């Protein structure tokens with residue numbers, strides 16, 4: 457019995473992952489390592505599609521890996537590596553560029569969104585073609601499942617199209633993957649503006665819970681979360697987005713179902729929910745800090761985990777690339 461293969465990448469974000477990254481993505485990575493032969497990478501090649509300071513990029517890439525390990529990725533049960541350590545990504549990326557239509561690439565809506573933010577003239581060609589590099593990322597591992605958010609669905613469609621195109625032209629080479637859109641995945645909202653997704657580019661840092669911030673600061677953010685003028689603790693995304701967001705986070709961190717939480721908080725005020733959640737978060741995040749610090753304080757162990765991960769990833773990636781090159785006449 458071979459477990460299905462899963463592949464996912466996460467950007468090396470500046471400083472710290474936030475609670476949305478953890479509950480919306482990283483927690484699913486941890487769960488999938490049990491059911492899948494899972495490959496996870498910190499995608500530094502994607503990070504350079506926008507300008508990066510070299511020393512900061514290197515530090516953030518290591519910090520991202522340390523946080524993934526601290527959050528529960530186990531190098532014995534999954535393959536964790538840094539994208540640029542496996543040169544086959546760039547190599548297959550070029551091959552995929554050469555079978556993608558310019559018009560087809562132009563229809564990727566993420567580029568339109570991302571380049572609009574920077575001013576279209578300043579956006580790089582790398583940013584334009586990053587979905588094609590993502591195609592190579594996935595196909596190199598013959599992944600069956602790609603755990604992604606709804607916003608990445610179009611890129612999985614591109615992956616399927618290019619895999620089928622290559623297989624049709626040159627003979628069966630790539631597994632055609634399916635998106636693994638996790639239905640019950642928590643979407644976490646800003647604590648100050650609960651109609652906006654929690655994001656590192658938040659308007660106000662007061663609504664953003666960074667995992668590596670001082671836990672006291674985060675606890676205060678939970679205690680001063682924006683709710684509404686009502687008093688009843690009930691899940692209602694439309695009329696009570698703030699309370700619903702707090703219930704989502706509570707449920708995700710404790711494993712208690714939302715209906716059960718509604719019963720527990722019957723007759724209690726918002727203050728009780730916020731204070732409890734502050735305590736629950738601190739209790740969860742304290743060992744996370746300790747583990748992150750341990751990995752950062754022991755660079756040899758972290759390097760060795762990442763070197764072993766890259767070696768395991770390369771064994772798979774090199775075989776796929778060799779087959780693709782061979783079929784194309786390279």
Ligand code: ADP
Pocket residue numbers: 466467469476477478479480481604605642643644645653654655656657
């Ligand atoms: P940001 O939105 O802060 O820029 P990224 O785009 O780097 O974060 O997201 C990294 C991962 O975390 C993605 O899988 C994304 O879907 C997930 N994610 C980011 N923000 C949230 C959120 N508020 N709720 C749930 N998942 C999120």
Ligand code: NA
Pocket residue numbers: none
């Ligand atoms: Na995002």
